[in-house]
Amino acid sequence: MTEWFMMASWSPYIVGAGIGILIWLAFLLSDRPLGCSTAYAKTAGMVESAISRKKSEMMPYYQKFTPTIDWQWMLIIGVLIGAFLSAYLSGTFTLLIVPPVFAAEFGTDPIFRSIVALLGGMVMGIGARWAGGCTSGHGISGTLQLSLASWVASICFFAGGILTAGLIFGFSFI
Amino acid sequence: MRGGLMVLEQIRTDNRVQIVFGLLTGIVFGFLLQKGGVTDYGVIIGQLLLTDFTVVKVMLSAVLIGMIGIYSMKSAGLVRLHCRVGSVGATVIGGLIFGAGFAILGYCPGTAAGAVGSGALDAAIGMVGIALGAGIFARLYPRLNRSVLNYGTFPADTIPELVGIREGIIVIVVAILIAGFLYMLTVLGF
Numbered sequence: 467m468t469e470w471f472m473m474a475s476w477s478p479y480i481v482g483a484g485i486g487i488l489i490w491l492a493f494l495l496s497d498r499p500l501g502c503s504t505a506y507a508k509t510a511g512m513v514e515s516a517i518s519r520k521k522s523e524m525m526p527y528y529q530k531f532t533p534t535i536d537w538q539w540m541l542i543i544g545v546l547i548g549a550f551l552s553a554y555l556s557g558t559f560t561l562l563i564v565p566p567v568f569a570a571e572f573g574t575d576p577i578f579r580s581i582v583a584l585l586g587g588m589v590m591g592i593g594a595r596w597a598g599g600c601t602s603g604h605g606i607s608g609t610l611q612l613s614l615a616s617w618v619a620s621i622c623f624f625a626g627g628i629l630t631a632g633l634i635f636g637f638s639f640i
Numbered sequence: 641m642r643g644g645l646m647v648l649e650q651i652r653t654d655n656r657v658q659i660v661f662g663l664l665t666g667i668v669f670g671f672l673l674q675k676g677g678v679t680d681y682g683v684i685i686g687q688l689l690l691t692d693f694t695v696v697k698v699m700l701s702a703v704l705i706g707m708i709g710i711y712s713m714k715s716a717g718l719v720r721l722h723c724r725v726g727s728v729g730a731t732v733i734g735g736l737i738f739g740a741g742f743a744i745l746g747y748c749p750g751t752a753a754g755a756v757g758s759g760a761l762d763a764a765i766g767m768v769g770i771a772l773g774a775g776i777f778a779r780l781y782p783r784l785n786r787s788v789l790n791y792g793t794f795p796a797d798t799i800p801e802l803v804g805i806r807e808g809i810i811v812i813v814v815a816i817l818i819a820g821f822l823y824m825l826t827v828l829g830f
Contacts, residue, residue, distance in 0.1 A: 473675070478694050479822070481676030482701020488668055489702070490709040493719040496661050497652045500669065502750035503774070506767075510775030526785070527778035536655065537662030542753045544666015545673065549757030552674035561759040565681035565746065568762075583745055583762045587752070587769020588776065590741025594749055595777040596784070597734025598724060601748040602669075604735075606699055608723065610706035612799040612810060615726025619735040624688075626739020631688035634743060638689045 474556045489607055496537055499611070501603025503594035505542040507531045571635060597622070648718075670754045673698075679754035681746040681762075688743050693830040697822065704818045711811050721798070728792030745769070 485500075492500045511533025514522035522528050553559040563576040572578060594600040597619045599608060605623060608616025632638075651657055670679075676698045677683045686692030713719040742748055745766045747755050752770065755763035777784075796802040800810045 475677050476672075476675040478676050478678075478697035479701045481672045481678075482698040482703075483705045484672045485669065485698065485702035486705025486707075486709065488665060488672070489706040490713065492665055493710055493722075494648070494713065495651055496658055496665070497720070497722075499722045500665065502748070502753070503770070506749060506771045507774040507778060509771045510778055513771075514775065514778070525778060525781075527781040535659065537658045537665075540659050540662035541666040541669070542750075544663040544668075545670035545750055545753040546666075546757040547663075548667035548670025548672075549674035549679055549754035550670075551667070551757075552671045553758040556675075559759050561761065563761045565760065565762065567682040567685055568746070579762050580765050583766040584769040584772075586741050586744030586746070587766040587771075588741070588773040590738055590745055590749070590766075591770035591773020591775075592777045593734050593736070593738030593741050593773075594770070595734075595774050595781075596789075597731055597738055598726070600738065600750065601699070601742070602750045606702045606706065610703040610710060611721045611723050612707070612807075612814065613721075613723035613726075614794050614796055614799055614802055615724060615731045617799065618726055618731045618794070619738075622732050622735025623739045623742060626736040627688045627742040628690065628739075630740040630743035631685060635685065635689055638691050 471552075471555050472557075474558050485606065486610070489610065492607075498537060499603060499607035500541070501538070501599055501607055502542060502545070503591075503600040503603060504531060504538045506591055507595055508533050508536075508539050593626075645718075669750070670757055673751055673754040674758055679747070679751045679758050679760070679763075681755070681760065684748070684751065685743070685746050693825050697825065700818050700822055704815055704822075707811060708815060711807060715808075723797045725797050726794050727790055728794075729788040729790060731794070733788065741773070 489500050492498055508531055511522060511528040511531065515533050564574050564579040568579055597604065599619060601623060604616040604619040609620055673679050678695050678698055683692055683694050687695035710719060714721065747763050747766055749770055752763045752766045800807045
């Protein structure tokens with residue numbers, strides 16, 4: 467058993483099945499789908515609220531997604547801890563700023579990678595809230611409920627992603 | 641059965657219990673994502689370049705197992721669905737914007753947190769970016785909600801509603817399609 471936790475990686479099918487079962491529990495015990503991007507909207511709301519409480523309470527979006535610490539917000543904290551446990555137990559925890567695949571294409575300048583990550587994150591944050599979910603909320607939790615919006619969103623996530631990655635790194639299939 | 645459902649309802653509405661459940665769910669989710677390799681920038685970019693299908697394998701296995709369980713529990717009256725109606729203006733445009741950000745950052749909102757846990761500090765900057773983006777969207781929301789977000793609202797919430805065929809049959813068909821697609825990937829050597 468402990469050996470299993472110390473393995474560097476598991477079969478993607480086993481991992482996927484595990485996530486599927488985790489979503490059963492989220493529906494059963496918490497009456498929620500498993501989505502990650504709401505927590506970021508709540509965090510933005512907390513910052514707005516810290517600057518001006520009155521103004522943030524007036525914003526319609528934060529009336530819809532209240533800037534409070536709840537299940538959604540703790541989920542992201544948990545993901546960070548869980549991934550750390552997995553990496554630590556398997557001895558694969560490594561601090562890095564520039565991932566090797568990025569470095570091979572654009573060099574090892576940490577400032578350049580940081581700017582790209584910040585901009586990419588901003589675009590993604592806008593898109594996630596625009597579409598009403600991300601790769602977990604729409605891509606897994608929504609599609610498994612056979613939600614029409616989630617299937618369309620997931621196809622668009624990959625269409626936009628494949629196109630953009632191809633423009634950045636060159637299309638592998640051409 | 642009835643008493644069981646009442647206990648369930650108590651658990652679901654107890655905010656303090658739910659904060660703990662959120663944390664525990666996240667820990668298991670993060671552990672699985674890291675073990676699956678999908679917290680790695682190279683694996684995600686590999687998926688978008690169509691050279692590494694780990695992300696799709698994880699996602700589709702989760703959908704296959706998740707769908708069967710959720711629909712079984714739904715027919716037993718234990719869970720309810722949480723589907724929202726989409727639109728061309730929200731779902732398609734937002735989805736394409738998300739995809740572009742996905743390729744530029746190389747993580748998604750969940751795997752970014754997992755990547756930070758694995759030691760990738762660029763993902764931490766990405767997380768700040770995602771929160772900034774969500775904040776920008778919140779500022780734009782009243783204007784967008786009056787215009788583009790409600791453009792071309794979809795005719796149904798779910799695929800069974802759209803095609804007008806019983807849920808159980810659609811679940812079986814989708815399960816077969818997913819299993820077939822996963823099998824095809826291995827045959828093709830991915």
